[in-house]
Amino acid sequence: MTEVSVTKEDAVTSGDLVVLKSVNKHFGALHVLQDIDLTIARGEVVVVIGPSGSGKSTLCRTINRLETIDEGAITIDGKPLPQEGKALARLRADVGMVFQSFNLFAHKTVLENVMLGQIKVRKVDKAKAEEKARALLDRVGVGSQAEKYPAQLSGGQQQRVAIARALAMDPKVMLFDEPTSALDPEMINEVLEVMQQLARDGMTMIVVTHEMGFARSAANRVVFMADGRIVEEAAPDQFFSNPRSDRAKDFLSKILHH
Amino acid sequence: MFDFLDGYDVLGAFWMTVKLTAVSAVGSLIWGTLLAAMRVSPVPLMRGFGTVYVNIVRNIPLTVIILFSSLGLADIFGMTMGSDDFDVQGFRLAVLGLVGYTAAFVCEAIRSGINTVPMGQAEAARAIGLSFTQTLTLVVLPQAFRSVIGPLANVLIALTKNTTVAAAIGVAEAAYLMKTMIENEAQTLLIGAVFAFGFVVLTLPTGLILGWLSKRLAVKR
Numbered sequence: 308m309t310e311v312s313v314t315k316e317d318a319v320t321s322g323d324l325v326v327l328k329s330v331n332k333h334f335g336a337l338h339v340l341q342d343i344d345l346t347i348a349r350g351e352v353v354v355v356i357g358p359s360g361s362g363k364s365t366l367c368r369t370i371n372r373l374e375t376i377d378e379g380a381i382t383i384d385g386k387p388l389p390q391e392g393k394a395l396a397r398l399r400a401d402v403g404m405v406f407q408s409f410n411l412f413a414h415k416t417v418l419e420n421v422m423l424g425q426i427k428v429r430k431v432d433k434a435k436a437e438e439k440a441r442a443l444l445d446r447v448g449v450g451s452q453a454e455k456y457p458a459q460l461s462g463g464q465q466q467r468v469a470i471a472r473a474l475a476m477d478p479k480v481m482l483f484d485e486p487t488s489a490l491d492p493e494m495i496n497e498v499l500e501v502m503q504q505l506a507r508d509g510m511t512m513i514v515v516t517h518e519m520g521f522a523r524s525a526a527n528r529v530v531f532m533a534d535g536r537i538v539e540e541a542a543p544d545q546f547f548s549n550p551r552s553d554r555a556k557d558f559l560s561k562i563l564h565h
Numbered sequence: 566m567f568d569f570l571d572g573y574d575v576l577g578a579f580w581m582t583v584k585l586t587a588v589s590a591v592g593s594l595i596w597g598t599l600l601a602a603m604r605v606s607p608v609p610l611m612r613g614f615g616t617v618y619v620n621i622v623r624n625i626p627l628t629v630i631i632l633f634s635s636l637g638l639a640d641i642f643g644m645t646m647g648s649d650d651f652d653v654q655g656f657r658l659a660v661l662g663l664v665g666y667t668a669a670f671v672c673e674a675i676r677s678g679i680n681t682v683p684m685g686q687a688e689a690a691r692a693i694g695l696s697f698t699q700t701l702t703l704v705v706l707p708q709a710f711r712s713v714i715g716p717l718a719n720v721l722i723a724l725t726k727n728t729t730v731a732a733a734i735g736v737a738e739a740a741y742l743m744k745t746m747i748e749n750e751a752q753t754l755l756i757g758a759v760f761a762f763g764f765v766v767l768t769l770p771t772g773l774i775l776g777w778l779s780k781r782l783a784v785k786r
Contacts, residue, residue, distance in 0.1 A: 373688055391607065393696065400694025410689035413784045414708050424693035427703065458785035469689075476693055 324349045324480055324511050325370060330379035332365065339365050340376070341535040347480070352512045354522040354543070357532035358558060363515045364407075366532065367484045370513065371402040384479055400428045403473030403481040407488050409465040411457035411472070417444065418453040421472045429476065436475075443471040447501050463494030467501055480511040487518055519562065523547060531555045569750045570759070578742035579763050585659060585728040585738055586767070590721055592664035597671025602701055604676055615672070623669040627730050631662040635734035652737070659731035667724050674716040678709030683786075714779035721775070722768045739763060 325347040332340040339362045347353050355363045368374040370381060372388055372395060381388045383402065389395045411420050421440035425431040431439070444450045447467040449460070457465055466486055473481060483502065487495045499521050506512055506525040516522065522529055522543050529546040531539040531554075539552045550556050603615035622630070635658050638644045646657035682705050690700040710717075729740035743760045747753050 371692060373692065396691070396694045396696050398694075399692055402692075404689075404692040406685060406689060406692075408683075408685050410683075410685035412686060412689070412704055413786055414704075414711065423703065424695070427699055428694040456785060472689075472693065 322349055323347065324351075324384055325513070326380075326382045327366075327370075328380045328382075330366075330369065330376050330381065332362075332369065332374065332376050339535050340369070343379070343537060345530065345537065347511065347513060350509045350511055351527045352506045352510075352514065352525055353528050353530055354526040355513065355515045355530045355532060356517065356519070356522060356558075357538075361532040362535040363532045364484050367482050367513060367515045370480075370482055371399050371404055373404075396428070400424065400476050401479045403476060403478035405466070405469050405473055405481065405483045405486045407485040409457070409462070409469045409489070411465055411468055413457055416454055416456055417449065417460070417468050420457070420468060421475050424472065424476050440471070440475060443474050444468070446474075447471045448497070461494060462490045463497045466490065466494075466498045470498075470501055470505075474505075480513065481505065483512065483514040483516065485515050485517070487516065517562070519547070531558070533558070567755075567759075569746070569752050569755065573742060573746055575739075575742065575759070575763070578737060578739045579767070581656075581736065581738040582725070582728050583767065585656070585663065585731055585736070586721075586725045588660050589663035589667060589724055589728070592660060593667035593671050593720075593724070594717075596664055596668035598675060598706070600668055600672035601675040601679065602706075604672065605679055605701070607697065619669045619672055622666060623673075625666075627662070627666050627727055628733055630666050631659060631730050631734055634658040634662040651735075655731075655734055655736045659728070659734060659736050663724065663727065663731070667720060667727070670720045670723070671717065674713045674720060675706070675709055677716070678711075678713035679705055681712045682708045708784050711779075711782045711784050714775055714782065718772050718775035718779070721771055725768050725771065726764060 323346050325345075327343050327345040330340055330343040331338070341362075343366060345353075345366075355366065357363050365374055369376050370383070383398060386398075389398055411417075412423065415423065418437065418440055421443060422433070422436040425436040425439065426433060441450060441453060444453055447470055449464050449467050449471070452460055452464060452468075457468070460468065470481075470486075486502070487498050490498065495518065499518060502512070502514070502521065503525050514521070514526070526543045529539075529541055529543050530537055531546065531550075531552070533554045539546065539550065539555045541551070546555070547559065550559055600615050600618060603611040604619070606612060606615075635655070638661075639646070639654060639658055646654050646661070648654055648657065686704055686708065687700055690704040695703065728738055731738055732741035732744065735741070739760055743756060746756050750756060
C-alpha cells in the first residue's frame with residue numbers, strides 16, 4: 308500500500324454521488340421511510356445506525372431499487388433511478404451490494420461467483436475476468452479458496468467473497484446491508500478490516516451496521532435513524548461523544564457501556 | 566413356452582415406445598421450463614397465460630388430448646404435421662399431445678423448485694446487474710432443476726407409461742402390439758406379463774439413475 312494518507316475531508320470534494328430527496332415508503336400501514344433527505348458525496352463513507360425496525364435496511368435497499376419507493380426521488384451520479392428494465396440493470400451494475408446473508412450463488416464456485424457479473428454484464432472475456440477475480444480474491448484474503456463452493460467456506464470468508472463479487476463490477480458506490488450481523492463474533496473483524504481498507508482506498512460506501520467501532524474509525528458521517536426518519540446526522544466523534552437528540556442518547560446508552 | 570411371441574416385433578414396438586418417450590421428454594422439458602418462466606415472470610399477461618394453460622391442460626385426460634390432436638387438429642383442421650405418411654403423422658400428433666400434457670406437470674415441478682431457491686439468490690443476481698432472464702437462466706433455474714430431479718423422474722416415468730395412450734390413434738407402440746396379440750393369441754396372462762416387464766425394464770433404471778443424480782447434484786447451502 309502507498310503511504311499517501313488521504314484525509315477524510317480531502318476525499319469529500321468532488322460532488323454528490325447519491326442523492327435522496329423526500330423519499331417515502333410504506334409497507335401496508337407501516338410508514339417505513341418518512342421524508343428521507345440524504346446526500347452522499349463521492350468518496351464519502353456514511354454509516355447508518357439505529358434500532359431494528361427503524362428502516363435503515365430498507366433505506367439501503369431503495370438505493371439500488373431492490374425496494375421501490377412510493378414518493379420522492381433518488382439520483383445516482385446525477386441520473387434518476389430508472390424503472391424496471393435494461394437501464395435499471397445497468398445502474399445496479401454500478402452499485403455494489405453486500406447482504407447480511409452473503410447470498411453467494413450456491414451452485415457456483417467462489418471464482419465463478421466473482422466472474423459471473425464481469426462476463427455476463429460487463430462482457431469482459433473469460434481470461435481477463437478470471438485474472439481480475441483472482442486478484443480481488445487475493446485482496447480480500449480468500450485467494451486460496453477460489454475453487455471451493457460457498458457452503459464449504461466460513462461465514463467471514465463468504466462475506467469477503469461477496470465483497471469481491473461486488474467489487475468485480477467496478478462499482479461507483481458500495482452498499483452494505485448489515486454485513487456482519489450474521490457472523491460469529493470471531494469472524495466480524497476479518498470482514499471489517501476489508502471494509503476499512505476499502506474506505507481508505509476512497510470507495511464511496513453506505514454501511515448499515517451495528518458495529519460502532521467501525522463507525523468511529525471509518526465513517527465520515529453517522530446517520531442515526533429511528534421510526535423511519537433520519538433523527539440525527541453528525542461526524543462520528545461528535546455523534547458518539549455528544550449526541551444531540553434524546554432518541555440517539557437513549558440508543559447509545561443502551562448499546563455502549565455494558 | 567414363449568412360442569406365441571413368434572411373428573411379432575415386440576422389440577420394435579418397445580423401440581417406438583422409447584422414441585415417443587424420448588422425443589416427448591425433451592419437448593415437454595423445454596415447453597415446461599418456458600411455462601415455468603412465464604409463471605414467475607413480472608409480466609401479468611405471461612403469468613396469466615401460464616396459469617390458465619397449466620390449470621386447463623393438467624385437468625383434461627390424456628386420452629382426450631391425444632384424440633383431439635388426431636381427430637381435431639389432423640382430421641378437422643387438416644394439420645398434416647409436415648408429412649403425408651400416416652404413421653409419421655400419427656407419431657408427431659402423439660408427441661404433440663404428450664408434450665402439451667406433460668409440460669404442465671414439468672412446469673409445476675420446476676416452479677416448486679424455484680420456490681426452494683432463497684430469495685437472496687435472485688436479489689444478489691439482480692444487484693450485480695443481471696437482467697430478469699439472466700437471473701432466471703444463470704442463477705435461479707440451475708438451482709431449481711437440481712432440487713426437482715426427483716419429482717421430474719416421477720414425471721418422466723409417468724410419461725413413459727402414458728405413451729401407451731398413443732395406441733388410441735394407431736401409433737404402433739408397445740400397448741398397440743399388446744392389444745393385437747391378445748386378440749390373436751391364447752396366452753393373455755403371459756402377454757400381459759411380458760409387456761408389464763418391458764415397461765419396468767424401461768422405467769426402473771430411469772428412477773434409479775435420476776435418484777442418484779439428484780443426490781449428486783444437490784446444491785449445498
